[in-house]
Amino acid sequence: MTFYLKYRPQTLDEITGQDVVKKALQSSFQDHKLSHAYLFAGPRGSGKTSTARILAKMVNCESQESRVKSQESRDYPCNKCSTCISITDGSNLDLIEIDAASNRGIEDIRSLREKIKLAPTSGKKKVYIIDEVHMLTTDAFNALLKTLEEPPGHALFVLATTEPGKIPSTILSRVQKLDFKMATIEQLLQVLEKISQKEKIDIDREALQILAKKAEGSFRDGVKLLDQLSSFKGKITVKSLKETLKATQFDDTKVFLQILAGRSAKDSLLHLSKQMEYGLDVKELLLSLMEVLRNLLLIKNELGDQLVKPNLTDDQYEELLKLADSFSHQDLVSDLDILQKALEQLKFAVITSLPLELAIVDICGPQEKIVKDEPKKTVEILNNSPDIAKLQEKWTFVLETIRPYNFSLEALLRSSSIFSCSDSEVVMEVPYSFHQRILEAPKNRDLLESVFSDVLGRQIRVTTILGNRPARKEDVANIEVAADDEIIRVASEIFNSDTVN
Ligand SMILES: [Zn+2]
Known part of the structure; x- marks a missing residue:
């Protein structure tokens, strides 16, 4: 059994820190005044779901009578009765855990609404834990709200979130919020x-x-x-620990870059999503991807022996020399640039993994990008209109104007080109149909139109066409498959929502 499961706290008393939360739950429980719905808000790994499961045991533990005698939380829940044991091992039918992050919860919330009227199987209460509740779609939130408005007496809800700011106020007004602190x-x-x-x-x-x-x-x-x-x-020791941590990280990053070198968005996104399941930190991954790519760049510039080798073991350095063959000099510069931008965007990301996912799509995507330092090239390939040249010249301004409003739109614009420009219309050529859908979303189109109108000094309408890129057909196929996937759905939902990104 992993340490995490083995040493998971099983009573309120065993939870380290969180005194305010523990006290609130303990006294409401003893006074028979538990709320029917809680929102546990706090950083990841602070004990929200552990506490929720303990609460589930408290309301259903079979040794309820003994708790009246014992006012001490350490004796309660008993963790010995069949209910407590089944909650610990995950087989209890009256505890329903929903992970909103993995499927955004629509089906789960629907089935929750259908089943909630049924009485608990064995315990007194049916306990619903909805983790990462801020990830629910609007539909799922609405369904949840209806349930919270008229909860059956036998239901207890614990909503858990790392981002309480994203919970609709209609939901907030129906729950008791308890704040979990980050562990010191x-x-x-x-x-x-x-x-x-x-x-x-x-x-x-x-x-x-x-x-x-x-x-x-x-x-x-x-x-x-x-x-x-x-x-x-x-x-x-400190030394062996540091070496272990560094070696594990180096190996993980190397594997990721080998996959990325294949330039398949599908493979890379799949690999990322597997890593995310293990609780990978996106910022750390970005930083270590950049560190290794930077080392590859130094190697390409014949500075490997001097600047890279001294910081690595001989084996690691050998591995990097091999890896360097999979990247051209130009690839490295452009990949580093894309990842650097993803790192900046991470601060404002609604979904933590999205900047990296978009960066991966960008890295694996078509080569024809509008690159700041070679604008003329793109213009010549596509069209010679002076207006396009003007937009091209101001392209940095366009991106920087859009960025504060919608950084993800800016990221997508970087993989699009200006196809043509007439008196009243700019046609953007985009590599993939999901780019097209996103750029044509009214909110995004309005923003783009107002910036283009500004640059050209007249009213401009924006339309999009799908680029014809035969050499990249398998990539397009990959993206079309991915289009049904979470990232695209999430991306388009963000662009269509009212949230400012
Ligand atoms: Zn028990």
Whole structure:
């Protein structure tokens, strides 16, 4: 069993930190005043779903009578009765966990509405935990709202989110919100120290401190890291820890770049989504992709021995030399540029993985891009109109004007070209049909039209055509397959929503 499951807190008392939340739940429970719906808000890995499951046990534990005698939370829930045990092992039928992030919940919420009227199977309450609830679609939120407006007495809802700001106010007004705090380094140390003692892991206190920092406030991440290190033979010192962390990261990044070098958006997006399931940090991945690509660029410029080799093991350096063959000099410059922009966009991302996903599509996409330093080339290929030259010349201005309003639109514009320009109309050539749908969404089109009108000093209408790029047919096919996938759906939903990106 993984450490994360093995050491998951099973009573409120076992939860480290979160005193305000624990106190609120404990006293409402003892006074029989639990709300029918809670919103647990707080950073990832702060204990929201663990607490939700403990709450599910509290309301359904079979030894309810004994809790009156014992006012101590450490004795309750009992974690011994069949209900408690079935909740721990995930087989309890009265606990329904929905992950809004994985399927956006429409079907789940629909079936929830149908089934909610049925009485609990064995316990007193049916408990619904909806994780990452901010990811629900508008439809799913509306369905959920109807359920929250008239909840049956036997239902208890726990909505969990890392982004309470994205929960509609209609939902907020129907739930009791409890705020979870990010774990402090001290609290993380306390948990990691306890587990390493129980598991007899020989680890320096300084090394534990590095782990605690690396977990960035997430108990889950900290415990997972310790789990990964537990197979390590001998004493874990600061030095061996740093080497292990670096080696694992190097290998993961290398594999990712090998896939990316194949320039298949489908393969790369699939690989990314698998990594995300393991709780991968997008920012960290971006940074390490950029670091390795930068090393490849140095190698291409014959600076490998001097600047790259000293920081790596001999094996790693050999691997990089091989990897360098898969990238042209031009690829490296353009890929680094795209990833750098994705990193900037990450701060404003509604969906954390989206900037990287768009960057991957961009990297794997057609080569004909409007690149700032070679605008003439694109103009000559497509059309010689002076208006196009003018737009081209002002292209940086166009992108920078659009960026604060909708950075993702800006990203898509970078993989589009100006096809033609007449007195009243600019035709944009886009590589993929989903680009076309996004650029033609009224909100995006309005924005683009107003910027183009500004540049050309007259009213401009924007239309799009799909580029004809026979050499890239298999890529287009890949993207069309991906178009049915989450990223495209999510992307188009964002562009059509009222949220400013
Ligand atoms: Zn029990």
